[in-house]
Amino acid sequence: MLKYFTYPAMFSPHTILLLALCCTLSSCDRRANDDSALKEERREAVLKQHAAYEKELLEATEREEEIKAQQREINREFKDAQAKHAAEKAAEAKAATKALLEMEAKERKAARKSITHKKFSSITLRDGSRYQDVEIIKVSDSGITITHLNGARGIDFEQLPYSLQLACKYVSPTAN
Incomplete structure (x- = not known):
């Protein structure tokens, strides 16, 4: 074993x-x-x-x-x-x-100064009034003062003929 x-x-x-x-x-x-x-x-x-x-x-x-x-x-x-x-x-x-x-404003002032003492034989306003032998003696912001054959008068810019409005460089307040 x-x-x-x-x-x-x-x-x-x-x-x-x-x-x-x-x-x-x-x-x-x-x-x-x-x-x-x-x-x-x-x-x-x-x-x-x-x-x-x-x-x-x-x-x-x-x-x-x-x-x-x-x-x-x-x-x-x-x-x-x-x-x-x-x-x-x-x-x-x-x-x-x-x-x-x-x-x-400068242009307007210069234009208004240049038109002062300018003479016209006659001016017809927009309302139909006519003035003879006119001289512009003063231009202000509200209008012009003129002397004419029968005296002196202040005129608003709105009443001036269109050619004078342009010469004064006026711009209508309603244009803006």
């Missing part, structure tokens, strides 16, 4: 089957451990990738907020620039209007 235990080739088929089963089970345990480790590695990789995506998303959100803030600032600056430009244009228009009015 001692010879059965010392000689390895003499194992019974059950023993061999048992040995094979043990080897298979131990390899399954090793494979299960390997699968578990692989699953853990994959899980960690997925978690790292997820964390990277979350970080990237957070950075993208922060960049988007910065861009929105910059856009709001640009819009505000644009509106300020528009308002400033409009104010400058209004000031330019006001200055141009003032300069034009001053120029017209």
